[in-house]
Structure formats: structure tokens, C-alpha cells
Amino acid sequence: MFKLVKIALRNLLRYKRRTLLTSSLIAVGVTFVLVFVSSSSAFKNLMISQITDSMLGHIQIHKQGYMASIDSLPLTLNLDQKDIEKLEKAVNSMSGIKAYSPRIKFAGMFSNFMETTNIRVNGVYPDKEEAVAPLLPGRVKQGEKVIKKGEMFIPELLAKGMEVKVGDTIVVIATNRDGSVNGKQFRVGAVIESVTGPGGRDGYMHIEDAMEMLRMDQMEVSEVAIRLDDFDKLHSVSAALDAALSDQLNKAGKPVFDVRTWEDLSPFYNVSRMIEVMTFFIRLMLIAIVLISVMNVMIMAVYERIREIGTMAAIGTKPGKILFLFLIEGFFLGLTGTLVGIVFTCAVTYVINAVEISFNFGRQIGLVLSPRLEPGQIFLISGIVILVSILAALQPAYKASRMEPINALRHV
Amino acid sequence: MSLIFAQDLTKVYALGEQRVEALRSVNFAVEPSSFVSFVGPSGSGKTTLLNLIGCMDKPTSGSLRVAGIDTSSLSRREAAEFRGKNLGFIFQDFNLMSVLTVYENVEYPLLVVQNVSAAERKERILTLLDTVGMLDQKDKHPDQISGGQKQRVAVARALVTNPSLVLADEPTANLDSKTAFRVIDTMHKMKDELGVTFIFSTHDRKIVGEVETIYTLTDGMITGKASGKGGGHV
Ligand SMILES: Nc1ncnc2c1ncn2[C@@H]1O[C@H](COP(=O)(O)OP(=O)(O)O)[C@@H](O)[C@H]1O
Ligand SMILES: [Mg+2]
Numbered sequence: 001m002f003k004l005v006k007i008a009l010r011n012l013l014r015y016k017r018r019t020l021l022t023s024s025l026i027a028v029g030v031t032f033v034l035v036f037v038s039s040s041s042a043f044k045n046l047m048i049s050q051i052t053d054s055m056l057g058h059i060q061i062h063k064q065g066y067m068a069s070i071d072s073l074p075l076t077l078n079l080d081q082k083d084i085e086k087l088e089k090a091v092n093s094m095s096g097i098k099a100y101s102p103r104i105k106f107a108g109m110f111s112n113f114m115e116t117t118n119i120r121v122n123g124v125y126p127d128k129e130e131a132v133a134p135l136l137p138g139r140v141k142q143g144e145k146v147i148k149k150g151e152m153f154i155p156e157l158l159a160k161g162m163e164v165k166v167g168d169t170i171v172v173i174a175t176n177r178d179g180s181v182n183g184k185q186f187r188v189g190a191v192i193e194s195v196t197g198p199g200g201r202d203g204y205m206h207i208e209d210a211m212e213m214l215r216m217d218q219m220e221v222s223e224v225a226i227r228l229d230d231f232d233k234l235h236s237v238s239a240a241l242d243a244a245l246s247d248q249l250n251k252a253g254k255p256v257f258d259v260r261t262w263e264d265l266s267p268f269y270n271v272s273r274m275i276e277v278m279t280f281f282i283r284l285m286l287i288a289i290v291l292i293s294v295m296n297v298m299i300m301a302v303y304e305r306i307r308e309i310g311t312m313a314a315i316g317t318k319p320g321k322i323l324f325l326f327l328i329e330g331f332f333l334g335l336t337g338t339l340v341g342i343v344f345t346c347a348v349t350y351v352i353n354a355v356e357i358s359f360n361f362g363r364q365i366g367l368v369l370s371p372r373l374e375p376g377q378i379f380l381i382s383g384i385v386i387l388v389s390i391l392a393a394l395q396p397a398y399k400a401s402r403m404e405p406i407n408a409l410r411h412v
Numbered sequence: 413m414s415l416i417f418a419q420d421l422t423k424v425y426a427l428g429e430q431r432v433e434a435l436r437s438v439n440f441a442v443e444p445s446s447f448v449s450f451v452g453p454s455g456s457g458k459t460t461l462l463n464l465i466g467c468m469d470k471p472t473s474g475s476l477r478v479a480g481i482d483t484s485s486l487s488r489r490e491a492a493e494f495r496g497k498n499l500g501f502i503f504q505d506f507n508l509m510s511v512l513t514v515y516e517n518v519e520y521p522l523l524v525v526q527n528v529s530a531a532e533r534k535e536r537i538l539t540l541l542d543t544v545g546m547l548d549q550k551d552k553h554p555d556q557i558s559g560g561q562k563q564r565v566a567v568a569r570a571l572v573t574n575p576s577l578v579l580a581d582e583p584t585a586n587l588d589s590k591t592a593f594r595v596i597d598t599m600h601k602m603k604d605e606l607g608v609t610f611i612f613s614t615h616d617r618k619i620v621g622e623v624e625t626i627y628t629l630t631d632g633m634i635t636g637k638a639s640g641k642g643g644g645h646v
Contacts, residue, residue, distance in 0.1 A: 003523045010511035311507040314468060315569075316496020317524045318489055406468045409503065 004321065008328035011301065019333065022297045026337025026385060029286045031344035034381055036282055038349060038371035040275045043359075046367055048231075048272060052262050054135040055195050055202065057101065057225030059238055060265060061087060064250070064258045066222065073107045073120060075177040078220040083248075083256055087224055090244045096237045098227045099131030104210040105222040108174035110154075110203075112162045119158060120202045121172065123210025132227045136192075136204075142166045143190030151189030153204035159191045166191060172205075176214045184213050234261055283381070287388050294333050294392035298326060302396040309400050310408025323401035330393025334386040341385075342378060349373055413480065415577060415609055416442040416465060420474035423460050423632075434460040436632040437474065442625075444576065445607040447600060449620045452629030458613035461629070462581045465611065466499060467491040479576055496521065500570030502580035502599075502612070506562040508554040508569075515541070515550040518568045540568040543605070544598050560591035567598055571608065580612035584619055592619050 012019045052058050062070075066077040079087065084102065091100050104123035109116050122129075126147040130136055137145040140153070143166035147153055152172070154164060164170055166188050173183040186205065194200040211219065228237055238261050245257040263269040302309070312322060349371050357369045423435040434457045442448050450458050463469040464476055468491070470484045477483070479498050486494055495501075500521075508517045518537045522528050528536070541547040544564040549557055557565070563583060570578045580599070584592035596612075596619055603610050620626055628636035 003519075007509075007511060014511050307505075307507060308509060311501075311503065311509070312524070313492060314466070314495065314501050314503075315521050315524070316492050316494075316499075316573075318492045318496075320489075321524055404468070406463050409507070 004325050005328055008325055008332060011305075012329055012332055015301070018297060018300070019336075022293050022333055023337040023340060025293050026290055026334060026389075027340035027344055029289045030338055030341025030381060030385055031348060033282055033286045034341065034345040034373065034377065035348050035352070035371070037279055037377050037381070038345075038373055039352065039369060040279060041374075041377075042369055042371040044272045044275050046369070047268060048262070050135070050367070051195075051266050051268055052227075052231075053133055054139055055133055056262050056265055057132045058228045058231060058234060058262055059226040059241065060260050060262075061224045061226070061241070061245070062222065062258045062260070064255055067258055067260065067264075073105045073222065075106060075214065075220075075222075078104070078177075078222055079224070079257075080220055081218045084219060084221060084224075086248055087245070087257065090241065091224070091226065094237070094240060094244060096229050096233050096240075098229045099128065100224050100226045101125065101128040101132040102207070102219075102221040102224050103129070104207055104214070104216075104220065106174050106210070106214060108172050108213075110158060110162065111171045111173065112164050112168065113171070115162055117158065117162060118201075119172065121152075121174070121210065122202055122204050123207040124204055125207050129204070129225075132225045134227075139193040139195070140190045141193055143188070145190070147204050147206055148189055149206045149209055150187060151205070152186040153190045153192045154188050155194045155201055155203055156191055157194045157200060158203070159188070164188055172213065174213055176216075178215075180215070182213055182215060184209065283384065286381070287384060290334065290337070290385050290388045291392045294330050294389045295395065297333065298330055298393045298396040301329065302326065302400045305400075306403065306408045306411040309403050310405045310411065313403065313405040314409060319401040322403075323397045326397030326400050327390055327393050330389045330397070331386060333393075334389025337389075338382045338385045342382070345373065345378075414441040414477075415444045415446075415479060416440075416611075417477045418474070419476075421461075421464065421471050421476055422473045423457075423464060423469070424472040434632050435464075435471075438632070438634055440627060440634060440637075442609060442611065444609055445603065446609050446624055447603050448609070448611045448625045448627070450611070450613045450627045450629050451615070451617055451620055452613075453615055455631075456615075456629040457632040458615075458629055459581050460632075462579050462611065462613055465577075466501065466579050467494055496524070496573065498576055500573065500575040500578035500608075502563070502566045502570050502578065502583045504582040504585045506554070506559070506566050506586075508562055508565060510554050513551050513553055514546060514557070514565050517554070517565055518572050521569060521573050536572055537568075540572055541565075543602065544568045558591075559587050560594060563587065563591075563595045564598055567595070567602065571602055571606065574606075575608065577609045577611065580610065582613055582615065584614060584616070589619065592616075596620075 063077045063079050091097055101124055106121055108119055108121055110119035141156060168188045169185055170188060171183050171185050173181060175181050228234065238259055242259045245259065246255050248256040250256050309322060353370055358366050359369060418438055418440050421435055421438040425432040425434055450461060452458055464471055465478055467483045467486055475482065481494065509520065512520060515537060518540060519533060522533050538547065541550055544567050546561060546564050546568065549561060554562055584595055587595060599610050602608060614620060624639060626638045627634050
């Protein structure tokens with residue numbers, strides 16, 4: 001067994017150039033895939049955290065039916081005081097949740113006393129909102145970082161279009177759920193960077209100001225946004241929340257709450273899916289490269305060594321051992337390629353991190369790509385490559401093991 | 413009991429429409445510890461016969477018993493096992509493994525075929541290499557030694573598993589006559605020392621002078637049996 005390994009290794013060394021070429025091809029493939037996977041997942045994670053941490057939150061809970069008409073920000077589908085209490089109880093007793101923020105969302109008119117445009121408003125508790133969207137204070141371009149009563153955060157797009165600055169007085173007008181119109185004056189507390197995608201025209205005010213504007217006697221919220229301790233637990237926590245809240249039924253016997261992850265809430269989920277699909281195809285390409293190159297080498301190796309195989313068989317080597325010998329050769333081709341590939345990958349990743357490749361994501365500029373090698377990915381790719389190498393050697397190895405010694409020995 | 417017993421041994425190759433009768437009703441017996449050669453021109457059936465004895469091919473008809481086993485009853489795997497345990501092979505083209513050293517080539521059959529302790533393995537290999545006169549070359553690779561030396565290594569390789577029978581198909585065809593005599597001489601010496609039976613084939617009648625039993629093959633038939641001197645060639 002150990003000696004077979006020795007023979008296999010010597011055979012690989014016998015054709016140095018070919019072995020070198022094949023394993024470098026595998027190494028380059030492994031490097032390419034690992035660098036691609038780590039960079040694209042770094043990009044993806046950066047993108048997701050930009051989206052979730054500047055506004056969306058990881059999970060949002062609405063009243064059932066709200067999502068269907070979310071574009072018009074209906075006030076008739078809010079969660080009432082009782083719903084909120086139940087929800088808070090469930091959220092507080094669940095592990096894995098870092099923070100939650102109730103929001104009143106409504107569409108209104110925004111006026112600088114000369115012009116009017118429409119605006120979407122989030123009424124929030126400043127501290128809770130910041131805990132759920134930690135990038136919010138960072139989005140402030142001018143003004144104060146904290147939302148105060150009587151003040152508003154105005155998105156940059158709107159501020160530019162309406163020519164308002166921090167400290168200006170503006171009016172927000174909104175229709176409440178009963179159809180009556182109400183207006184209120186605010187001071188512009190801050191101008192914030194608009195986020196990419198939906199929410200680009202979202203402004204913020206204190207939740208109590210929102211209640212007053214909408215003439216709510218009791219607290220009602222449009223949504224509760226949630227931030228998790230660990231983003232990787234997104235689906236498990238979401239499912240747990242769903243389960244914990246599913247016994248709350250309305251009069252029609254339908255669940256009251258609708259739990260959604262960011263994936264349902266942002267169109268960028270499709271981009272992240274695309275990245276995953278691309279990663280899959282790139283892995284597939286690597287498999288094809290390894291399969292073809294190892295198979296090619298092993299077919300040649302078997303062909304060149306027909307007489308040697310015949311000799312081994314004549315001397316009494318059992319077919320299984322001959323099969324094994326060639327499988328070991330395939331295994332070592334894959335292994336060498338993988339190990340060299342991992343070393344290359346470390347080098348390339350180091351360089352990428354050192355040169356700080358930066359890119360812009362929508363309006364967020366200067367994001368730095370910092371790929372990190374995940375051991376899981378390395379194991380997965382190495383495992384695939386080595387397995388495929390062995391599989392590629394299987395057919396030639398089988399052929400070798402089936403050779404009749406008399407025919408093989410006659411071969412010139 | 414005879415080591416080899418062949419009765420009406422026939423081998424027919426079918427090449428499409430054509431039928432080649434490589435062996436026609438051959439009868440012979442070989443006793444243990446003998447030195448036998450089959451002599452005949454090219455195409456007379458020597459290789460075919462040795463392949464049958466070596467359990468690498470099956471007869472078309474007739475029976476062949478080697479070391480008490482009916483060779484046609486063996487499966488591929490069993491035949492490999494049988495060869496490893498009971499037979500040794502020497503080839504016309506030496507067929508040493510080029511990636512292995514002289515020492516490792518002799519070691520090879522012990523590794524794949526039998527479980528012999530490391531200490532005993534080493535002892536056997538070194539003794540055999542000494543006997544065939546190749547001990548000082550043991551760390552060289554096959555491409556660094558001459559044809560005659562290669563064949564002596566092959567003799568050691570064939571003997572390392574203590575087989576009861578060694579088959580050598582034209583072992584001297586690629587050697588000059590002086591070297592050929594030396595190789596035959598080595599084989600003969602091993603037969604005397606170890607009591608192993610050697611069967612070899614050759615188309616060259618000159619080199620079989622010292623062989624105990626000589627069968628003449630013509631067109632797949634045994635046309636003569638002679639006894640040589642039985643002594644060592646000088
Ligand atoms: N595999 C084969 N297929 C067809 N004919 C064969 C085959 N092997 C040998 N023969 C024929 O059988 C005859 C005997 O061949 P062989 O045993 O090789 O003789 P030798 O070894 O004495 O030269 C020859 O006519 C040869 O052409
Ligand atoms: Mg022949």
C-alpha cells in the first residue's frame with residue numbers, strides 16, 4: 001500500500017513536465033475559483049450590509065397584507081397597540097435578536113413654502129432605529145446625527161431638488177387614515193445620503209411627531225424592523241419568529257403578522273443570487289478543467305505503460321492493485337494542484353487586500369473590497385478537485401486493470 | 413506427481429475467418445526441480461505454450477495441470493494470485509520497472525504478492541542479488557545497467573517469491589551469445605541451489621547445450637525430445 005504510493009509518485013516524477021503542466025493548470029483553476037469566490041462573497045456581503053444596515057434591517061414584520069400594497073404605504077394596515085405588545089413580547093423572548101425598531105411609514109407632501117413635492121416619511125424612535133440601522137448616522141452629510149422632535153432628516157435627493165439646507169423650516173402635509181389632512185412645520189435637522197434602491201426618498205422624523213401628524217391617539221406602526229446578532233442565522237431566526245407569531249390569528253382566522261427577511265424586501269437579493277449562480281458555474285468549469293486534464297494525463301500514462309502493466313499483471317499483481325495504482329496517481333495530481341492553488345490564492349488575496357480595490361455601490365462610494373479566505377470554501381473546493389481527479393483517473397485505471405497480460409506484454 | 417502435466421493441449425487463435433492452430437495436441441510432463449527448454453523457430457508456438465503454463469491464457473482444448481491446479485478453472489483474479497504465489501517470470505525484453513531501482517525491482521513481487529516481513533524481505537533480496545552477481549549495482553536504475561545485467565536482475569525478481577516454477581520466454585533473444593550463456597548459467601545455478609524448475613524457450617539451439625530436457629516444437633507440435641548433458645555449462 002505504502003509502496004504503491006511510492007511507485008505512483010515516482011511515475012508522476014518520471015514525466016516531470018507533464019505532471020507539472022497538469023498540476024499547474026489545476027492550481028491556476030483552484031486559485032481562480034477561490035479568489036473569485038472570496039471576492040464575490042466579499043462584494044456580496046458588503047452590498048447586503050450596506051442595504052440592511054443603512055435602512056432595511058435584517059427582518060421586517062408587517063401586518064398581513066401590508067406587503068401587497070407597500071408602495072402606497074397604507075395607513076389602514078398598521079399593527080395596533082395590542083399587536084405591538086404581542087410582537088414585542090415575542091421578540092424580547094427570542095434569542096439571536098440584537099435590536100428592533102417600530103416604524104410608522106407614510107407618504108406625504110413636502111413643501112419649502114414655494115414648491116411642493118412628495119416624500120416618504122419614517123417615524124422612528126431615534127435610539128431604536130440606530131440600533132437596527134447602524135449606518136444611519138453615517139449617512140448624515142450635514143447637520144446633527146440624532147433625530148430630535150420637531151426636526152427631520154431629509155434625503156439628499158430632495159434637499160437638492162427643493163434647495164433646502166440644515167436649519168431651514170419646511171412643512172410636511174399628510175392625509176391620515178380617515179382622510180383628513182394635517183400639516184406640521186419641521187426644522188431640517190440633517191441632510192442624509194440617499195440610499196440606493198427603494199428608500200431613496202425616505203426621510204426620518206421622531207415617531208411621536210408622526211403620531212401627532214397622523215392624529216393617532218394610540219400607537220400604531222407600519223412595520224417593525226429587526227437586527228440580528230448573527231446575520232448567518234437569518235433564516236433560522238426568521239423561521240422561529242414566524243413560528244412564534246403564527247398562533248396570532250385575526251378574525252378571519254388568518255395570521256396577523258407577516259415576517260419577511262431582507263431577501264423579500266430588496267431587489268438586490270436578485271443580484272446576490274446571480275453572484276451565487278455565477279459561483280456555481282465557475283465551480284463547474286473548474287470541475288471540467290480538472291476532469292479533462294487529469295483524464296488526459298492518465299489516459300496517456302496508461303497507454304505509455306501498457307507493457308509495464310502487463311508485466312505487473314504477469315508477475316501476479318491483482319487487478320484491484322493496478323486500479324489503485326492509477327487512482328493514486330490521479331489523486332496526487334489533484335492534491336498537488338490543490339495545494340499549490342491554495343498557496344497562490346493566499347498570495348493573490350493578500351495582494352487584493354493590500355492594494356485596497358475600491359468600488360462604488362450606487363451612491364455609496366469608496367467601498368473597499370476585502371476578500372477573506374473562508375476555510376469552508378477551501379475545504380469544499382479542495383475536496384471537489386481531489387474527488388474529481390480520482391474520478392477522472394477511474395476510467396483509465398479501470399482499463400489498465402482489465403488488461404490481459406499477454407496482450408499487454410506483446411504491445412510495443 | 414508431475415509439476416506440469418499437459419494432455420492433448422491445443423490452442424487455436426481465431427482471427428476473423430482465419431484459424432491459427434498455434435498448438436496441436438501437445439503432450440508432455442515436467443518433473444519438479446528440472447531444467448527444460450522448448451526449442452523451435454519463430455511461430456512454432458513457444459510463447460503460446462508458455463502463456464498457457466503461466467496461466468495467462470486458456471487452452472482451446474485438452475488439459476493442463478500446473479502444480480496440481482487445472483489452469484482453465486482459474487478466474488482472472490485467481491490466476492493472478494496463482495502466478496504470484498507459484499510462478500516466476502523472465503521476459504525477452506527484461507521488463508524491469510524503470511521507476512524502480514534494481515533492489516526495488518526485485519522487491520516488487522514480494523510487496524504486491526506476498527506478505528513477508530521487512531527483515532526477511534531484505535535478507536532474501538540481498539542474497540539473491542548476490543547470487544546473480546548484481547549486489548553492487550542494487551541502487552542503480554534499469555537504464556543504467558546492461559542487457560545481461562537486467563536479465564540477471566529479472567532472474568532474481570522471478571525467484572524472490574520462492575516459486576516452484578520459473579517461466580522464461582526467449583530470455584536470451586536480446587542478448588549476445590556470451591551474455592546469453594551467462595544468463596542461462598545463472599538460471600542453472602539457481603535451479604541447482606534452490607531446486608526450482610526452470611522452463612525456457614528459445615529459437616537458438618546453440619545455447620541449450622546444458623539443458624536436461626529439450627523439446628523441439630515445430631508448427632505447434634512436439635517433434636522431438638532430447639536429454640542434454642544435465643551438467644553446468646562452462
Ligand atoms: N494472439 C494471437 N492471435 C492470433 N494468432 C496468434 C496469436 N498469438 C500467436 N499467434 C500465432 O500462433 C502461432 C504461434 O505463435 P507463438 O506462440 O507466438 O510462436 P513463437 O513464440 O514460437 O514465435 C503463430 O503462427 C502466430 O502467428
Ligand atoms: Mg515467441
